[in-house]
Amino acid sequence: MTEAPHAGLAVNGTPYESVIGIECHVELRTQTKMFCGCRNVFGAEPNSNVCPTCLGMPGALPVPNRLALELLVKAGLAFGADIPAFSKFDRKNYFYPDMPKDYQISQYDTPLTQGGLVEFWVRDGTRGRCRLTRIHLEEDTGKSSHAGSRDGRIAGSKHSLVDFNRAGVPLMECVSEPDIRTGPQAVAYLETLKRTFVALGVSDVKMEEGSLRCDVNLSLRPLGSSAYGTKTEIKNMNSFRSVERAIESEIARQAALLARGERIVQETRGWDEAAGTTHSMRSKEEAHDYRYFPDPDLSPIAFAGDDIARLRGELGILPNARIERFISDGVPLVQALQLIDTPGLAAYYETAATLSGKPQATLNFVLGDLSRLANETGIPVHASRVTASALAELVALVDAGTINSKTAKDLLGRLWADGGSARTLVESEGLAQVSDPGAIDTVVAEVLAANGKTVADYRAGKTKVLGFLVGSVMKQSRGKANPQLVEERLRAALETTGVS
Amino acid sequence: MTVPETAAEIARAVNERELSAAAIAAEFEARIHLREAAVGAFLTQTGALALAHAERVDARVRAGEELPLAGVPLAIKDNMCLTGTRTTCGSKILENWTAPYTATAVQRLLDAGALPVGKTNLDEFAMGSSCENSALGTTRNPWDRERVPGGSSGGSVAAVAAGEAVLALGSDTGGSIREPAAFCGVVGFKPTYGRVSRYGLIAFASSLDQIGPVARTVQDAARCYDVMAGHDPLDATSLARPVAATHNGLRDDLRGVRIGLVNEFTLSALGADVRATYERAYADLEGLGADLVDVSLPTADYGVATYYLIAPAECSSNLARFDGMRYGLRVPGADVAETYERTRAAGFGDEVKRRILIGTHALSSGYYDAYYVRAQKARTLIAADFATAFQRCDAIAAPAAASEAFRFAAKSDPYSMYLMDYYTIPMSLAGLPALSVPCGFVTPPDGAHPLPLGLQLTTPLFEERTLLGIAHAYERATMHASVRPPIAANETARV
Ligand SMILES: [Zn+2]
Numbered sequence: 001m002t003e004a005p006h007a008g009l010a011v012n013g014t015p016y017e018s019v020i021g022i023e024c025h026v027e028l029r030t031q032t033k034m035f036c037g038c039r040n041v042f043g044a045e046p047n048s049n050v051c052p053t054c055l056g057m058p059g060a061l062p063v064p065n066r067l068a069l070e071l072l073v074k075a076g077l078a079f080g081a082d083i084p085a086f087s088k089f090d091r092k093n094y095f096y097p098d099m100p101k102d103y104q105i106s107q108y109d110t111p112l113t114q115g116g117l118v119e120f121w122v123r124d125g126t127r128g129r130c131r132l133t134r135i136h137l138e139e140d141t142g143k144s145s146h147a148g149s150r151d152g153r154i155a156g157s158k159h160s161l162v163d164f165n166r167a168g169v170p171l172m173e174c175v176s177e178p179d180i181r182t183g184p185q186a187v188a189y190l191e192t193l194k195r196t197f198v199a200l201g202v203s204d205v206k207m208e209e210g211s212l213r214c215d216v217n218l219s220l221r222p223l224g225s226s227a228y229g230t231k232t233e234i235k236n237m238n239s240f241r242s243v244e245r246a247i248e249s250e251i252a253r254q255a256a257l258l259a260r261g262e263r264i265v266q267e268t269r270g271w272d273e274a275a276g277t278t279h280s281m282r283s284k285e286e287a288h289d290y291r292y293f294p295d296p297d298l299s300p301i302a303f304a305g306d307d308i309a310r311l312r313g314e315l316g317i318l319p320n321a322r323i324e325r326f327i328s329d330g331v332p333l334v335q336a337l338q339l340i341d342t343p344g345l346a347a348y349y350e351t352a353a354t355l356s357g358k359p360q361a362t363l364n365f366v367l368g369d370l371s372r373l374a375n376e377t378g379i380p381v382h383a384s385r386v387t388a389s390a391l392a393e394l395v396a397l398v399d400a401g402t403i404n405s406k407t408a409k410d411l412l413g414r415l416w417a418d419g420g421s422a423r424t425l426v427e428s429e430g431l432a433q434v435s436d437p438g439a440i441d442t443v444v445a446e447v448l449a450a451n452g453k454t455v456a457d458y459r460a461g462k463t464k465v466l467g468f469l470v471g472s473v474m475k476q477s478r479g480k481a482n483p484q485l486v487e488e489r490l491r492a493a494l495e496t497t498g499v500s
Numbered sequence: 501m502t503v504p505e506t507a508a509e510i511a512r513a514v515n516e517r518e519l520s521a522a523a524i525a526a527e528f529e530a531r532i533h534l535r536e537a538a539v540g541a542f543l544t545q546t547g548a549l550a551l552a553h554a555e556r557v558d559a560r561v562r563a564g565e566e567l568p569l570a571g572v573p574l575a576i577k578d579n580m581c582l583t584g585t586r587t588t589c590g591s592k593i594l595e596n597w598t599a600p601y602t603a604t605a606v607q608r609l610l611d612a613g614a615l616p617v618g619k620t621n622l623d624e625f626a627m628g629s630s631c632e633n634s635a636l637g638t639t640r641n642p643w644d645r646e647r648v649p650g651g652s653s654g655g656s657v658a659a660v661a662a663g664e665a666v667l668a669l670g671s672d673t674g675g676s677i678r679e680p681a682a683f684c685g686v687v688g689f690k691p692t693y694g695r696v697s698r699y700g701l702i703a704f705a706s707s708l709d710q711i712g713p714v715a716r717t718v719q720d721a722a723r724c725y726d727v728m729a730g731h732d733p734l735d736a737t738s739l740a741r742p743v744a745a746t747h748n749g750l751r752d753d754l755r756g757v758r759i760g761l762v763n764e765f766t767l768s769a770l771g772a773d774v775r776a777t778y779e780r781a782y783a784d785l786e787g788l789g790a791d792l793v794d795v796s797l798p799t800a801d802y803g804v805a806t807y808y809l810i811a812p813a814e815c816s817s818n819l820a821r822f823d824g825m826r827y828g829l830r831v832p833g834a835d836v837a838e839t840y841e842r843t844r845a846a847g848f849g850d851e852v853k854r855r856i857l858i859g860t861h862a863l864s865s866g867y868y869d870a871y872y873v874r875a876q877k878a879r880t881l882i883a884a885d886f887a888t889a890f891q892r893c894d895a896i897a898a899p900a901a902a903s904e905a906f907r908f909a910a911k912s913d914p915y916s917m918y919l920m921d922y923y924t925i926p927m928s929l930a931g932l933p934a935l936s937v938p939c940g941f942v943t944p945p946d947g948a949h950p951l952p953l954g955l956q957l958t959t960p961l962f963e964e965r966t967l968l969g970i971a972h973a974y975e976r977a978t979m980h981a982s983v984r985p986p987i988a989a990n991e992t993a994r995v
Contacts, residue, residue: 054600057822058594058702059581059603063736091817093863102820162825223675291863293872296707296814297737 009251011258015223019231020186020216022130023156026203027112027211028068029141032137035062035105036171042209047165054074055170058099061297064089068170069112071202072137073303074311076113078196079132083308085464087112087301089137105175108292111136111322112301118176119320120188125333128185131177156403157202162274172202176227178217183244183251190240195319195340205296207239216247219264220254229254231265234278236271245280246271250278262347266329281486322346329359335367342371355392362395369409370382373416385419386412394422402426404433406479435482440473440489444483447472448493458494503527507572507666507720511613511943514571515561515745519555521554521571525615528573532617532664539739540639541659542618543578544586550615566725567613574614575665577622577656580606580711581700585616587700590624590634593829593847594824603700604732605669605711612727617665620655624849625675625819626704628652629920632908633851641684642985644949647905650680651930656714657684664986665767667724668714668732673705674807675901675924678936682900682954685938687971687981688714689721692961693931694739696725697732703818704812706737708928717981718937718972722747723966741962747964750972755789757970760893763796765923772904773942778899780976781939786895790970790978795889795896799881803926804918806882809862809875810929815852816859822847853913883930890960895970899923900936900954927958934958937971938980952980 009016033040036053052060068328073083090108093302104437116132126198131231150156153349174193180186180433194212207213234250237243249271254264269278319340326346350367354357368453370381377384394411397403403426411422411431426432434440448455454465466487473486503511503597513519513720520859529547536542550573557570576582579589582601588594590596602610610616623633631639631654641647644664649658653670660668661684670677672690679690690712701711709763713724729743761782767775786792824830824843831842848856862871889896902920928935936954943950955974975981 055826057600057827058587058597058821059579059587059599059698059700060601061699061735061737063734092822093817094821095820095837097823097825097836100821100826102823103817127698289865291817291819291860291868293813293863293868296705296737482650 009220010047011220011222011255016220016255016258017181017248019178019219019221019228020180020182020247022180022186022189023215023217024174024190025213026172026174026193026197026205028071028172029201029203029211030068030071030170032065032067034065034137035168036478038168040169041165042211044165046161046165049165050167054100054162056102062105062295062297064301065170066123068137068305069301070307070311071170071200072112072135072172073308074200074315075174075197075202076116076132076135077308077312078200078315079116079118080349081113081116083136083303084108084110085302089295089301090292091295092138094288096141096162097160098144098167100164100167104138104141105295105298106138107136112171118189118192120185120192121323121333121337122184122188123334123337124184128180128187128188130179130189133177135172135174138171140166140169140171161491176450178219183247183385185325186216186247187240187244188245191337191341192320198317198343200315214243216243216250218247218250218253218254220258230257230266231409232264232266233268234271235268238273242271242273246278249276253278277386323348331363333357334481335363338367344380344381345371348382349387351388352391352395355389356395356399358395358399361399362391365391365395365412369412370416373413377416384416386415387419390415390420390422397422397426401435401482402432402449404479404481404483406474406483407431407433410479411462431480433482434480435485437485437489440477440481440485441493443473443476444486444489444493447476452466455494466494469494505666506850507569507715508717508725510572510666510721511568513568514557514567514613516555516927517561520572521557521613521615522551524571524573525550525554528617530665535662535664537642538987539642539657539658539662539664540637541575541620541662541664543588543590543621543634543636545618545654546582546585546616547618549585550617550642553610553615553799557615559990560613568723569609569667570613572614572667573665574609575620575659575668576606576616576659577653577668577670578619578767579622579671579702579704580669581702582606582616585619587619587702588636589626590622590636590853591847591849592635593843595636595829597828599700601700603711604697604734605728607667608728609667609724614667614825618659618750620653620659620665620668622650622655623676624852624889625702625815626652626671626673626709627815627851627855629675629679629917630678630906630908630911631655633849635849641905641951642987643685643951644905644947647762647907647947647951648683650683650901652676652680653714654680657681657686657688660684660714660716661982661985661988663965666716667720670714671701671704671709671711672924672928673708673710673811674919674928677714678924678934678954678956679901679920681714682938682952682956685705685939685952685954685983685985686714686716686983687718687721687935687975688712688900688954689723689725689935689968690928690933691729691964692739692933693739695729695733695743695933695964696964699734699738699739701733703814705814706818707814708807708811713865716910716933718968718975719747719750721817722750722937722968722972725931725968738961744965746965746968749969751969752973752976753789754785754973755816755840755968756789757895758793758893759785759790759970760793760795760889760896762800762889762896762898763794764798764800765898767899769902770899770940771944772897773944774903775943777940777953778955781974782897784978785974788973791796794891795892797885797889797926799878799885802877802878803882803929806875806878806929807921807925808869808918810879812855812859813862813875814859816856816863819848819852819856851914878931886926886930886932886958887960894959894963894966896958898956898958900956904942904951904953907946925957927956932956932958932961933964933967935967936973937973937975938983939978940980941983952983
């Protein structure tokens with residue numbers, strides 16, 4: 001395990017490092033909400049998925065969604081977290097209009113999972129790791145919008161509207177230790193969480209729909225120091241790219257302050273995407289006493305050893321293990337990440353590669369022509385008419401020399417449009433590559449006879465024209481001739497035949 | 501014919517089509533109309549709804565169904581939701597709130613044929629022991645109109661005592677069914693915590709609140725309990741364990757039953773007549789064949805202090821939702837914070853505010869361990885004391901209240917009111933099933949009328965069948981329950 005190279009950060013000549021921890025809120029992709037039977041879907045008509053419980057009506061009670069508890073335990077197990085024998089829900093008390101009960105059901109001192117380790121690959125090829133502190137389960141709040149102000153913020157607004165569809169959606173909070181050092185590492189960490197949670201079916205992890213929200217805690221300290229500097233908390237990033245930009249901006253801001261001999265103020269800062277800077281936010285949470293106490297409406301949560309074993313068994317092969325295998329198969333890191341991060345593509349590739357027995361050739365088709373076709377048509381490769389077995393057949397035909405690569409490319413386009421079997425097409429349309437030297441010699445002779453000037457040029461030393469002659473032979477053979485054999489026979493003909 | 505006095509007899513008569521539920525609904529609407537001015541048990545009368553239910557009950561009976569509560573008039577404490585009906589908790593903050601759904605316990609009774617005659621008065625959010633904390637009405641003790649009915653389920657017990665309902669639902673957090681049942685001379689039963697679903701019961705203190713029946717007889721309380729009890733998928737604290745039917749476990753004597761008398765519950769602090777009444781009640785238990793044994797609850801003395809940390813802590817959180825944003829009273833302010841402040845200042849009464857403040861303080865950072873955590877430890881010790889005591893006895897007998905019903909405004913300082921629940925709070929903290937059954941009368945020096953007292957019986961967790969069985973034997977032998985207050989003394993209405 002190699003540590004990521006440092007960014008070369010320095011304050012007045014002293015090497016510094018940034019210390020970064022990340023808190024993620026991830027909405028779980030369950031059918032129903034955390035404590036009631038309302039549907040958990042994004043984008044429905046406001047206040048259409050609500051009931052007495054998620055509206056905090058008098059007398060309504062919460063009943064935990066067992067599936068959400070299990071998904072969260074799986075999320076923890078995927079990173080080797082401990083599942084404590086005892087866990088419970090607590091109430092976090094504060095008043096806010098989008099919180100129906102004016103308390104949030106959350107977990108304070110007994111999270112569902114504790115510890116764990118996230119190993120990640122940064123795009124520059126380095127690897128890193130970040131310890132998890134905990135993952136706990138809570139309920140999401142409703143969503144406020146403010147009307148009558150210019151920018152949609154509460155300041156200056158005439159009235160506010162609340163949509164409670166999101167209230168009570170299961171939300172997991174995943175807290176990391178401050179093990180991250182750079183923006184790209186932060187992104188790699190988040191990408192690893194995302195692809196793992198997606199693979200487990202825990203969440204769809206869509207930052208743009210708010211199903212992943214993250215806050216970054218960041219401080220600077222002299223390299224080699226073990227004490228922490230004063231940290232700031234950065235909020236409001238809406239993409240992985242903005243997380244990286246916000247971190248870079250905040251590192252620069254803190255370094256500049258330190259260089260001027262100023263102190264860092266512990267505060268919450270908002271990321272302004274357009275300005276590319278962070279700004280101090282009036283922290284509404286300042287001096288908040290949440291008066292946590294165990295929720296008397298909910299019993300403690302216990303996961304038996306059997307349950308945990310079953311959930312562990314349901315994890316399947318995790319994305320990190322697949323990446324590891326791709327890399328050991330010789331797939332370059334960036335391409336391995338491309339495979340794993342395109343929904344359905346890794347499994348498609350693995351199936352086709354296994355069937356064809358030719359991983360490299362399969363990978364070239366998958367990330368080359370097939371991915372291009374997917375981009376052009378908007379149809380994911382794994383959902384296209386080119387099945388993994390059809391691709392494997394095509395790869396095998398090329399490998400056996402039955403068809404050449406140009407034919408393969410053409411066939412792929414036809415399979416994409418119409419489906420079917422490459423072998424059937426090759427057989428029914430006589431597309432098999434011509435590798436019979438006699439047959440090729442006949443065409444070569446025809447081409448040489450028809451291109452006397454070019455032949456003379458070649459013989460006069462302008463050997464570049466060979467390409468033109470090869471192309472002419474290929475064209476004459478309707479693309480089916482084995483190109484290597486064509487070139488070989490052409491050279492032989494040009495160099496040994498004295499007549500034209 | 502006359503409407504019978506008990507749920508058992510009414511259900512039999514309706515099931516056998518000797519009486520129609522519709523006629524009973526009409527009779528009780530008329531009776532409530534006549535008596536309410538004197539009693540004031542109800543905040544909302546639902547005669548039309550009772551009649552609509554009655555017609556459905558009659559149709560079901562005609563179709564051959566047999567319903568355990570066919571045609572039984574039911575009063576519902578106004579902290580339980582009944583869809584389409586005003587549900588106020590006796591508070592200005594919910595004065596005009598209409599429940600959009602029905603509480604599980606209520607629904608089960610309605611499905612069993614009960615007729616909802618109205619929603620009854622209570623101390624605001626069930627916080628109180630006299631019903632005087634209601635912001636919406638005064639309920640008078642049917643035995644003496646100058647006296648309180650007890651609380652917080654004062655309206656429910658008064659309704660049953662005055663013959664305005666045959667069954668009522670109360671909720672008991674620290675004694676809120678048992679103490680008023682004693683004051684009004686009816687049976688009031690708090691089941692084991694978790695036996696009856698709390699879904700639709702507007703929470704005061706979630707870990708203590710429990711719905712229970714108020715009835716004229718133990719048998720009726722058992723019948724009502726049997727219909728309500730059992731797991732509810734909408735309440736995560738409702739118990740999954742099967743419920744043993746209680747109405748067929750009633751007994752006529754107490755031979756072989758060991759009844760514990762708590763050393764720490766000395767009767768010497770009680771008035772002489774009250775003390776004599778309880779001593780006779782204990783002697784009557786012995787006379788029925790019970791063995792009286794001394795047991796000790798060394799930590800019971802901490803009950804009131806423990807309760808007044810845990811219950812306010814939970815209430816401070818439970819009542820946060822009444823903020824003027826989504827339902828109920830809203831008093832607008834310049835911004836959200838001021839709207840919260842004005843709404844809650846105007847909407848809550850003094851006792852509710854006092855408990856919210858106590859609870860908020862007990863949960864505050866820096867005080868949580870000293871107050872809330874220690875109170876939870878004390879609660880565990882109290883429950884352990886009961887477990888030890890129950891190794892020596894099958895049930896515990898004790899007073900249900902420290903006195904007979906007192907006059908209005910007699911307990912003006914909150915603490916003396918809190919002490920009214922001294923004998924009932926420990927059972928609540930331990931989650932135990934407990935009930936109050938009439939055990940005699942006293943005529944206080946300052947009163948003209950004899951006033952009822954209640955004997956509190958308690959059994960181990962889940963032993964409702966034992967509890968009701970013992971209470972039934974006592975009730976049959978002593979006949980105290982058959983004495984009716986003047987207002988309900990001659991129910992001669994003919995149907
Ligand atoms: Zn809901």
